[in-house]
Amino acid sequence: MPPAWLDVLAADVPLVEQLKGQIRGTVLDAMRILVDEKFWEGGGGFEVTDRVRVVIAAQLAFQTRFIGLDRLAAARSIIVYQGAYTQSQERIGKDGVVHSGTSNLGEAWFNGPVVLSWDHALREARRPGTGVNVVFHEFAHVVDATDGVLDGTPPLPDATTRGQWNEVMTAAFNQVQQRHASGRGDVIRPYGLTNPAEFFAVTTEVFFDAPHALRSAHRDVFDLFEIAWGVAGQ
Numbered sequence: 001m002p003p004a005w006l007d008v009l010a011a012d013v014p015l016v017e018q019l020k021g022q023i024r025g026t027v028l029d030a031m032r033i034l035v036d037e038k039f040w041e042g043g044g045g046f047e048v049t050d051r052v053r054v055v056i057a058a059q060l061a062f063q064t065r066f067i068g069l070d071r072l073a074a075a076r077s078i079i080v081y082q083g084a085y086t087q088s089q090e091r092i093g094k095d096g097v098v099h100s101g102t103s104n105l106g107e108a109w110f111n112g113p114v115v116l117s118w119d120h121a122l123r124e125a126r127r128p129g130t131g132v133n134v135v136f137h138e139f140a141h142v143v144d145a146t147d148g149v150l151d152g153t154p155p156l157p158d159a160t161t162r163g164q165w166n167e168v169m170t171a172a173f174n175q176v177q178q179r180h181a182s183g184r185g186d187v188i189r190p191y192g193l194t195n196p197a198e199f200f201a202v203t204t205e206v207f208f209d210a211p212h213a214l215r216s217a218h219r220d221v222f223d224l225f226e227i228a229w230g231v232a233g234q
């Protein structure tokens with residue numbers, strides 16, 4: 001591990017920097033593998049430096065520390081733009097686009113690259129606790145899609161858990177909808193109400209970035225996310 005990478009973690013990725021012992025070793029190993037094995041590319045003339053790779057890979061290693069890197073196999077390339085980027089028409093696939101619109105912070109494609117805004121990835125890495133994190137969001141889509149369907153249900157250990165998942169997530173979706181409609185608001189932001197896949201991705205952001213907020217607002221969702229992300233029993 002180049003010493004400069006540890007400096008980057010200390011300065012830019014407090015979620016990883018604060019880890020101790022064996023789990024820190026696991027995350028740093030995964031980070032190094034991601035830096036080495038993913039194909040990193042700059043979009044729009046952006047130069048991908050070691051700092052860029054380390055900041056993004058560290059968050060990704062943190063997110064997948066208990067489920068393993070195999071779940072990310074479909075995302076072979078990570079394309080990084082300086083800021084919110086504009087889609088070029090020829091890159092919009094028929095089925096592959098997760099986000100549409102003219103300007104995006106990030107995108108995940110079926111078996112395709114994940115596209116990220118560096119400005120957002122860095123800012124959110126440096127300031128955890130807001131419940132907003134573009135890296136966690138996009139790679140939640142990648143993990144969601146590992147079973148072949150982007151439906152907001154990630155791989156789960158058994159049929160019982162899948163049954164609970166459907167019940168709990170449907171109830172939570174309706175509750176979050178009502179809270180936003182009534183003006184009370186919720187830790188799960190309104191974008192999550194776009195569809196079940198976005199609900200999973202947005203809730204994943206809160207789960208990793210502001211876990212206490214999710215736990216106190218949606219305890220049953222939190223418990224299932226611990227199972228889905230392999231945190232339960234750790």
Ligand SMILES: [Zn+2]
Pocket residue numbers: 098099137141197198201
């Ligand atoms: Zn999304």
